[in-house]
Amino acid sequence: MDQAENLRNIIKMNSQPHKSLARVITVTSGKGGVGKSNTAINLAIWFRQMGQRVIILDADFGLANIEVMFGAVPQHNLGDLIYQGKNIKEIITWGPGEVGFISGGSGIAGLSNLSRDYLMCIIQNLAELDSIADIVIVDTGAGIADAVLEFLVASGEILLVTTPEPTSITDSYSLLKSLNRHPRFSGEMSQIKVIANKVENEMEGKALFAKLNAVVERYLKMPVSYLGAIPQDSNLSKAVMQQTPVSLANPGAKSAKAYQKIAETLMNKEAGENSNNLRGMTAFFSHIIGTTKNPFRQ
Helix, strand or coil, rough: CCHHHHHHHHHHHHHHHHHCCCEEECCCCCCCCCHHHHHHHHHHHHHHHHHCCEEEEECCCCCCCHHHHHHCCCCEEEEHHHCCCCCHHHHHCCCCCCEEEEEEECHHHHHCCCHHHHHHHHHHHHHHHHCCCCCEEEEECCCCCCCHHHHHHCCCCCEECCCHHHHHHHHHHHHHHHHHCCCCCCCCCCCCEEEEEEECCHHHHHHHHHHHHHHHHHHHHHCCCEEEEEEHHHHHHHHHHCCCCHHHCCCHHHHHHHHHHHHHHHHHHHHHCEEEEEEEEHHHHHHHHEEEECCCCC
């Protein structure tokens, strides 16, 4: 049996209907500074308080936003799994609120160029996340870089964070336009949900979404839905300075309550619309690795 056949068997084995699969939620944005990583972290905190086992994968290469916001220093990252022989449990760092995270380092960026031996190691290890976590949140970089688009194409559930700033709305549209043009993107297989951040109230959040959605419907004709709004909150800024998620530092703050509401909405929808998009980490990463010369394809 050759290595390509081994890889196909690993993916097939870890995609069986009886096998527990993690729910993969990818958080993204059209530009930096709109609160994407804050959203990933605070949703993770509320998911954990609902009894879910949560791991965040920091895929924003080189910026290390998650570890800074958690005030935790990881001993290892995904590159150590690839090149240093560490296993998946060794590269998970546990932050506040019993939320785990994996620092991507620069390891993910070169996945498509790795040898098949390395790819087999990655697939085998990442398959374990399906038994370690109920939810895996992937925090991508901002913008329309190829690495960001590959994560989005692989994801069945995408949360797009935007703000009322005209540049944020424009960049969000540009991201959706690039995603829609991607040859492997399927609107039927991926749900895109918009979170309006840094708004005055829910009404402004809905108005922001309506503005973005009007252009998306007219020119892209791709389905996007409104998930909720996060209000401007000085408590959130204070929590960031303290390197503690606002949902832990001040769970009664209006921003923390808004994150809780969105997390509850996502959990309530899981049994219905998300069930068809539950792919697990094995399928998620095999999709990314297979973006060039795919060793798994027949």
